[in-house]
Every structure is written in C-alpha cells, then in structure tokens.
Amino acid sequence: MGYLNNQVVTIDAILTKKGRELLAKGDGTFRITQFALSDDEIDYTMYNPNHPSGSAYYGEAIENMPLLEAFPDETQIMKYKLATLPRGTAKMPIISLGLESVVLKQTAATQITPQTLNYLDNNRTSEPSGYVFTISDVRLMSSFTATGINTDSVASLNGGDVPPGFRRTESGKLIPDPTTSANSVTTNGTNVSRTVIGTTLSLRATGVNTLFGSQTALYATLNVIGRDSGARIQVPVIVNKTTT
C-alpha cells in the first residue's frame, strides 16, 4: 500500500494584454468568473492506440513533452479549447464562416454570420447563445459590432444602443447611471483586441491612413468561438489601403 498523492497542482498565471487593459480601466470588467481549458501545442497524431506495450503507453509521446511558457497575447493562446460533449460524440462541432479570410478596402463594410455544423439540429444553423467575436487589433476597424443576442450582459459588452452614462432597466427604460460612465473609456495607443458577442458580426474597415505608414495593407486575426459548442475558427483580416 502506498500513499496517494493529495497535492494540488499549483500554477502561476500571467495577465493577458486584455487583462492588463481591463485592470487599468478599473470599471469592474476585470472580474474572473469562468474558465476554460485548452490543449494548445498537443499533436494528437502522436497518440498511438497501437502501442505494443499496451494502453498505458498510448499517450507516452504526449505526456512527456515539455510545454512552452504562457504568452500574453489573448488572441494567440487558448486557441483550442476542450469541450464538454455527450459521450459517444463522433463528430466535433465545426464553425463555418463561408470565407477563408476577411479582405476589406478602407471604409468598406461587411457582415459575417457563422454557422455551426455537427452540433445543432437540422432546423438551426446558429448557436442559441451566439458567438464570441474577437479581433486582435481593433484599430483596423472603424466599426466592430455584433447583433442577435439581447441579454443585458451582452448588450453591455457590445455597447448596443445604451449611451455612455446610462443603463437600461429590466423594463427596457434608459436611466442615468454614473457608474457606467467609466465604461465609455476609449483605449488609445498600441494594438488591443476587442470582443463582441452576437450571431452576426458587422465590421467596417478604418479610413485612417496614418496606420498604414509605408505599407499597403494592415493585418489582424478574427477569432470566432461558439458559446454553446466551444468550437472555434480563426481567419486573417486584411485591410487594403485605398490609394487616393
């Protein structure tokens, strides 16, 4: 008989760029309420269900690999989330945007309506709780909004039709609220991500020329995560400079 290891695994966390931004904002949005797990860096083709030594060794090549340190770019970590699905799931949910990349000219606009495959019944294509849209550099967009989900928390995140300094009551009435004034803080300076939630994303490319410098195009990434399925897709965003 031996002792069971009752030690809890303890790990140190670092703040992401978004975490530091929200902490500096001080408007109450830096509040940890939920978590997700991911298997970034894992190559499941290294899992060997035919290992000659038996099932205890199937994951040998994965379990002993050293992992990289965490990096603070919230758009480049936690890429592949683990999902909670019923046992017996044969196909994983997949998000389809209908495009491989988002290419826009300056000031041009477009809309994206994701669909989730292998998760919903035949009569539905959009997840009931919507999608989390995150662009890695919001400076590329003069407008980045989502619609289709109308809960209070989502409306607060998206900005919606609630002007700064006001909040909407449960009955839908707008009333002054000095505590929400801080939410209208605009982040200036270097690139930061922006997240909105909805079923349809509307985005309009920036018209500001100074961001381009000597380049003819600006690049960012757009992450879309299904709030129900946990499925994720990332596509590049390219804004081409319009010559005048």
Added chain:
Amino acid sequence: MGFKRFDPEDLVISNDAVTATVWSNNNPTLTAFYTSSVQVVSSNAEYYYDVYQTASSDDTAAVQFSVAYCDAQGSGSTFYNALVTGSSPTRTNYGQYRTLILGDENASFVFGNQSSSYFYVINVERARYKESLLPGTMTLYISGSGGRQVLTDDSNLGNAAVFTDAGRRYNLVSGSAGTIYTGNNTNGWTANSGSYGWFLPDVGLILLSGEALDGAYASAGGVTLNTTRSFDSASFNQGKIIDGFNAAGDSSFGFTLNSKETLSSDFVFVRARNSEFNYSENPAFISGSTGEVLFNSFIDDPKTYITTVGLYNDNSELLAVAKLSRPLQKDFTKELLVRVKLDF
C-alpha cells in the same frame, strides 16, 4: 460548452508576508558606503547625502539610503539669509521630520528618557524596503574617534510599539539583530543620553541621536562622533556619520537590515468534473474537414491533454492564462483540480 463558471468558493484571496534583504543584489549586509562626488557638491548636499552600495559611477550603483542631519537650532549649515539667524537646511530638516513623526510643531524628540535637539536620519530608499522595514533584523556598526558601537532596535523586548504619526516606533539600543546588549544599562541605552534614537519601520526611517553618538564610549556608550554645531557654517555632518559607518571595521560588520512586504494573491481553483472537457477543438483531434474525431476509440473513450488554463470574465474576454509544466490527461474517468495563483 467550452466555458465553465466558477463557484464562489473557487476564488480565494490570500495575503502572505514576504521578507527580504533591503540592499541591492540581495546582500544581507552593506559593508561599504559610497557617496556621489556630484551630489555632495550639489545644492541639496546641505540637506542630505545619498549613499550607494558601490562607486556612484558604476553601472550597478543604486541609492540604498540617504542620510540627513537635523538640528533644532539650525546649526551645521549655512543660513538661507544672513539676516535670519538659525533658518538653515538642518533646521528645515528638523522641522520636516518633526512634522512627519511627531505631528506637533511644539513637540520635541525624546529618545529613551532624554530630549534631543539634533539627530541624524537614515532614510531608506522606498524601492529597497518595499512596504516596511522588518523590526528585529537591524544591525548597524558605527565608529567614531572614541570607539565603536553596534546598534539594533528593541522590538524583541516584548513591549508594545509606541505609535507616532509615522506609525510604529521602537528605540535604537546597543545590540545586534534584535538582541539587546545590556552592558551600558539594562535597556541598552547610553548612560546620559537615553536611547540611540528611533526605528520607524512603517516609513523606512532610522533616527540616530546626536547626543548619544557624540558621548564618550567608556563613560556614556557613545562613539565620540564629533558633530559640528557651528552656526552659519556648512559642516556636512551627514558625511561624518557615513564615514563612521565605513570606519566601523571589516566585512563582517556593516549595516544589516531586512524588509517586509505583504503580497496579495488570488487563488483560483479550477475543477473539471469527469464528464467535462473530454473532447477537443484542436485540429489534430479531428480527422478531415467534416469533424470526425481522429481515432474511433475517441468516440466512446476520448482522451484529451490539458496544457493551458484560461481565466475569463463574463464577457468571455481572456484576462489571465496559466500553463502546466506538462500535459495532463483527461477522460471520462478522471477529474482535475488545479490551483492557479495570480499575484498583484
């Protein structure tokens, strides 16, 4: 679902005290005391001298503490204006520390049981002591023409600290690392000048009584520091006491002092039940473009490997992230408990 909400008991805030050495490079004892030739001829030299751990021209030189001389009558420095007797930098210093510590312009400093009209102040650099000095860790050797004395604070006596406008206050006494030497008198004080000064841990200040240090070693327990108290004359007494630190002896002596800091940490307990997080959106977990899992065995007995924990707000914005040192396997027979530490 990819996200799981925390229960209230999953989030814990912990405050832990951390002690450390005060001086650069984690040196427990500062044995050499350097001043800057630029600063000692500058306009603020009559107020204080900065003390470095190495030559100030060295790339690694950093201010460890400053020393100021304070005099109730304004002696030891030149008058601001010859027509206003006694108004000088040393008197300004005295008033500054009197306001800070005593909070009363009519009060006077009483070290032990003796009133003092002039003293030296060691002002430890804030970045060095972080939050507060740690009582009971100080050992300071100082020499004068009359001998050598070693000083510490009396926090180990068991008496409650006296509270001033600058927080806790202990007496400076003869002894080392909080252990009092009672050869001079039972309290470790001088014979005729009271204690050697005050130790104020909450503001990083150490006051050294001029009267006590100027006393003779044999009869009073002083070191004969020879403070110059001439009026309208720049005596730079703060330089004398720094010389007294340097003259105290070899590398086994010097100035030993520790700091204390309270670190606040968020502990977040991440719990994954056996039925949760057993499938992955990792492209390598999926075979082909239609979403089939990579191995048929993964349909009923999926295996995932956790490498990263992400902490989110209500808006699903990633606030903090933690990596495991190696992948942890998860399946329908395993549960996971990870404690994530977030320091502020």
